[in-house]
Amino acid sequence: MTMLSERQQMSYIAAQAADARxxxxxxxxxxxxxxxxxxxxxxxxxxxxxxxxxEQVVWAEPSAGYMHRGYEKLxxxxxxxxxxxxxxxxxxxGSFANEVPFILAAEQLMNIEAPPRAQHIRTxxxxxxxxANVSLFLGDLGVQMGAVTPVFMAFRDREYVLNLIEGATGGxxxxxxxxxxxxxxxxxxxxxxxxxxxxxxxRNFCDEIEDLLFGNEIFxxxxxxxGVIPADVAxxxxxxxxxxxxxxxxxxxxxxxxxxxxxxxxxxxxxxxPDGDSWARCWIRLQEVREATKIVDQLIETLPPGxxxxxxxxxxxxxxxxxxxxxxxxxxxxxxxxxxKGDLGPFRVKIRSAxxxxxxxTPWVLKGVYVPDIITILASLYFILxxxxx
Amino acid sequence: MMSIAxxxxxxxxxxxxxxxxxxxxxxxxxxxxxxxxxKMMSFxxxxxxxxxxxxxxSMQLLAEVGKWLQKEDIIPENADAKIYKLAPVIVLVSxxxxxxxxxxxxxxxxTNFSAGVFYALAIGSVSVIGILVAGWSxxxxxxxxxxxxxxGQLIAYELPMVLAVVGxxxxxxxxxxxxxxxxxxxxxxxGWDGVGFPFVLTQFxxxxxxxxxxxxxxxxxxxxxxxxxSELVSGYMTEYSGFRFLIFFIGxxxxxxxxxxxxxxxxxxxxxxxxxxFGWESLDAVDGWMNIVGPVIMLTKMLVLTGIIxxxxxxxxxxxxxxxxxxxxKVLIPLSLANIAVTAILKxxx
Amino acid sequence: xxxxxxxxxxxxxxMGTLFRTVKNGADTVQYPxxxxxxxxxxxxxxxxxxxxxxxxxxCARSCPDWCIYIEGHKQLAPPRRAGGxxxxxxxxxxxxxxxxxxxxxxxxVEVCPFxxxxxxxxxxxxxxxxxxxxxxxDKLGEWMETVPEAxxxxxxxxxxx
Numbered sequence: 001m002t003m004l005s006e007r008q009q010m011s012y013i014a015a016q017a018a019d020a021r022x023x024x025x026x027x028x029x030x031x032x033x034x035x036x037x038x039x040x041x042x043x044x045x046x047x048x049x050x051x052x053x054x055e056q057v058v059w060a061e062p063s064a065g066y067m068h069r070g071y072e073k074l075x076x077x078x079x080x081x082x083x084x085x086x087x088x089x090x091x092x093x094g095s096f097a098n099e100v101p102f103i104l105a106a107e108q109l110m111n112i113e114a115p116p117r118a119q120h121i122r123t124x125x126x127x128x129x130x131x132a133n134v135s136l137f138l139g140d141l142g143v144q145m146g147a148v149t150p151v152f153m154a155f156r157d158r159e160y161v162l163n164l165i166e167g168a169t170g171g172x173x174x175x176x177x178x179x180x181x182x183x184x185x186x187x188x189x190x191x192x193x194x195x196x197x198x199x200x201x202x203r204n205f206c207d208e209i210e211d212l213l214f215g216n217e218i219f220x221x222x223x224x225x226x227g228v229i230p231a232d233v234a235x236x237x238x239x240x241x242x243x244x245x246x247x248x249x250x251x252x253x254x255x256x257x258x259x260x261x262x263x264x265x266x267x268x269x270x271x272x273x274p275d276g277d278s279w280a281r282c283w284i285r286l287q288e289v290r291e292a293t294k295i296v297d298q299l300i301e302t303l304p305p306g307x308x309x310x311x312x313x314x315x316x317x318x319x320x321x322x323x324x325x326x327x328x329x330x331x332x333x334x335x336x337x338x339x340x341k342g343d344l345g346p347f348r349v350k351i352r353s354a355x356x357x358x359x360x361x362t363p364w365v366l367k368g369v370y371v372p373d374i375i376t377i378l379a380s381l382y383f384i385l386x387x388x389x390x
Numbered sequence: 391m392m393s394i395a396x397x398x399x400x401x402x403x404x405x406x407x408x409x410x411x412x413x414x415x416x417x418x419x420x421x422x423x424x425x426x427x428x429k430m431m432s433f434x435x436x437x438x439x440x441x442x443x444x445x446x447x448s449m450q451l452l453a454e455v456g457k458w459l460q461k462e463d464i465i466p467e468n469a470d471a472k473i474y475k476l477a478p479v480i481v482l483v484s485x486x487x488x489x490x491x492x493x494x495x496x497x498x499x500x501t502n503f504s505a506g507v508f509y510a511l512a513i514g515s516v517s518v519i520g521i522l523v524a525g526w527s528x529x530x531x532x533x534x535x536x537x538x539x540x541x542g543q544l545i546a547y548e549l550p551m552v553l554a555v556v557g558x559x560x561x562x563x564x565x566x567x568x569x570x571x572x573x574x575x576x577x578x579x580x581g582w583d584g585v586g587f588p589f590v591l592t593q594f595x596x597x598x599x600x601x602x603x604x605x606x607x608x609x610x611x612x613x614x615x616x617x618x619x620s621e622l623v624s625g626y627m628t629e630y631s632g633f634r635f636l637i638f639f640i641g642x643x644x645x646x647x648x649x650x651x652x653x654x655x656x657x658x659x660x661x662x663x664x665x666x667x668f669g670w671e672s673l674d675a676v677d678g679w680m681n682i683v684g685p686v687i688m689l690t691k692m693l694v695l696t697g698i699i700x701x702x703x704x705x706x707x708x709x710x711x712x713x714x715x716x717x718x719x720k721v722l723i724p725l726s727l728a729n730i731a732v733t734a735i736l737k738x739x740x
Numbered sequence: 741x742x743x744x745x746x747x748x749x750x751x752x753x754x755m756g757t758l759f760r761t762v763k764n765g766a767d768t769v770q771y772p773x774x775x776x777x778x779x780x781x782x783x784x785x786x787x788x789x790x791x792x793x794x795x796x797x798x799c800a801r802s803c804p805d806w807c808i809y810i811e812g813h814k815q816l817a818p819p820r821r822a823g824g825x826x827x828x829x830x831x832x833x834x835x836x837x838x839x840x841x842x843x844x845x846x847x848x849v850e851v852c853p854f855x856x857x858x859x860x861x862x863x864x865x866x867x868x869x870x871x872x873x874x875x876x877x878d879k880l881g882e883w884m885e886t887v888p889e890a891x892x893x894x895x896x897x898x899x900x901x
Contacts, residue, residue, distance in 0.1 A: 146622045147708075212705065
């Protein structure tokens with residue numbers, strides 16, 4: 001090494017010092033971004049606290065509870081018929097699906113079973129609410145990524161399904177149609193034919209969405225490989241429904257457990273996807289809408305005659321006991337743990353809703369992604385605020 | 391040629407220019423908003439759009455303007471108020487400065503700038519300053535992110551835009567927009583001069599790059615990350631309300647119109663019709679009635695181009711910021727450079 | 741056949757919808773000018789047949805959000821047969837439903853033992869002030885005219901006794 005003159009050494013030191021100063025000045029500062037409680041992407045009041053470095057997320061945490069309505073507590077002071085009216089509002093897009101597990105749990109406690117026709121109609125309405133729920137997801141997906149048109153198509157075609165639900169139950173969003181021991185009423189005349197037509201429209205809608213959104217290269221580049229959840233992580237965080245199946249876990253409560261519903265009488269496929277990324281979650285849901293239309297078609301053909309209500313006392317008192325029933329709801333596994341002390345209403349109800357578990361993975365999956373990907377990942381995880389906060 | 395212009399005194403010409411400028415900015419903006427934003431978008435979503443204000447809702451825009459003017463002009467407490475107020479004006483003024491070089495007819499032009507292309511592309515990027523300033527001065531994290539995204543994006547897409555135009559300039563042999571129009575309309579394809587020689591035929595790659603870059607310059611989907619209502623709420627416009635938001639809104643669509651004007655001048659033959667139809671030899675021989683027909687032709691071409699821009703906007707989801715940058719630097723810029731090289735070689739060879 | 745790029749296909753879908761809307765009209769309904777007929781079972785508003793009501797309070801008690809207000813008193817009615825004793829009947833003084841609170845669950849209609857409450861699909865009764873949504877028995881009685889017949893049931897259904 002050549003000897004440096006004193007002057008050179010001094011200038012070297014000065015340069016180093018200047019560099020150091022410059023580095024201090026250029027040190028970037030992180031930014032905390034509150035996504036929500038009021039934000040277009042959280043469709044409700046979910047708050048995600050994200051610590052950003054530039055546009056990259058260093059750390060993110062969901063903060064739920066801005067819309068907590070205390071349903072578990074409210075059920076303690078309501079009678080059984082009143083509870084079904086309440087729990088309609090948990091997952092407000094697929095509201096009939098909320099009633100079914102609760103009613104099944106209560107029926108289990110009372111040791112009765114709905115007649116086969118009621119089970120069939122229950123399953124049809126269950127799948128219709130799945131279609132209504134998930135088809136809106138397919139449209140909403142576009143809006144989260146800046147495509148405005150799919151959501152209008154989703155609203156347009158969901159309307160037909162809502163009309164069906166309204167025609168049968170009287171309520172578009174909150175059917176309150178399920179009763180302990182059966183259903184409130186039978187289907188009105190002409191409903192089945194109408195349903196056949198609507199199922200055709202819905203399949204057409206799925207094709208349209210596939211062409212418009214899923215086939216789009218921009219959409220694929222936004223979702224493929226983004227927010228990958230491996231199967232074991234998905235299981236650890238308790239994901240369920242399409243989110244779990246998108247990670248390659250073949251798990252569907254419709255097929256895997258035997259409940260007094262008509263799923264064992266139909267032939268349907270449970271779709272899984274090995275990738276576990278946003279694309280897989282969206283694609284699984286698209287296939288599920290198609291599968292649901294096929295289930296409805298099959299159930300319509302095999303609707304058995306008979307009553308829709310078994311004999312139950314006019315004033316229902318559920319005998320003492322505990323029951324846990326969960327079903328495969330549009331968002332994932334939804335279950336009710338009902339404790340009864342023999343009163344008019346339940347003593348305690350624990351509600352296991354799918355979205356709460358599904359968003360609990362956000363701190364894990366959002367680490368290191370960019371701000372725009374937060375939105376796509378949240379959209380693909382698909383939560384409904386009522387389902388998180390209850 | 392100057393027969394019409396000479397009869398009008400200088401102050402009259404100035405007045406005409408000011409009125410014409412306002413018309414050339416606001417008329418396309420209004421037409422685009424009604425025709426595409428209200429009607430085409432609605433029809434694409436199987437609904438009718440506004441139907442109540444005026445016949446088929448044609449007065450809806452006036453109603454909207456009235457609504458915006460009534461709204462309170464909210465300035466956030468921590469905002470840099472002076473700059474905050476100035477930002478939308480910068481954006482709109484850049485649009486007005488842009489329309490100045492666009493020729494609408496043989497004499498119907500605001501200024502006959504010999505380096506018109508250069509000027510247009512330079513002024514076109516002034517709006518970046520307005521957007522950046524708006525994002526910074528709003529004292530809002532979303533606005534800041536939006537402003538920074540806009541700056542990065544607009545600078546990245548400025549380059550392919552300039553490079554795409556170079557091909558046209560080489561072919562026309564002039565940077566004057568009027569000369570470019572004349573070159574296209576007096577040209578011929580292998581001796582056949584039935585449609586003139588619009589540069590879109592030879593510069594198709596350049597035209598595509600230019601339109602993609604325009605889409606990005608206008609921050610329309612799929613390049614709308616600076617606004618990105620689902621992630622950044624509304625980007626740099628988040629805090630704006632009332633008439634300042636209105637100015638941004640008009641600016642957005644007016645700029646779309648003006649860029650479509652420029653694209654039609656550069657690639658589609660501008661105001662002209664093939665000169666051989668009426669046996670005109672040069673620009674001086676063009677009849678005076680073209681000053682009336684020219685703007686109509688321009689408006690038609692502008693509507694076709696903005697129609698495509700809006701069609702894409704309503705059909706596509708948006709890119710991510712880094713994907714957009716990669717697309718600009720790795721695809722568009724090399725492609726436009728190759729386009730220039732090929733054009734130059736052919737120009738010299740033929 | 742070469743694969744059509746998704747970008748082009750997407751443009752095709754929107755343009756196709758545009759032409760379909762131009763040709764067949766929109767899927768939306770221009771509300772004040774045209775109206776959709778709600779299904780027969782639609783739960784629009786609760787109508788009251790006052791003669792059937794005995795002020796038994798079952799509906800008010802079973803309402804999940806206590807939006808039914810009933811007041812009544814006992815009074816003597818003329819005897820059914822000549823020479824009989826005057827009957828004691830419940831007379832309804834007040835029957836109000838606060839539609840600002842009602843969650844349209846339909847429990848009251850179901851529990852009514854005397855068929856005094858009915859669902860009507862009528863839905864146009866919005867008010868500018870929230871307090872005006874409290875409707876009394878006269879107003880509820882007017883809605884009785886809009887109550888449709890119960891629909892026929894789908895094949896295979898069992899008739900209710």
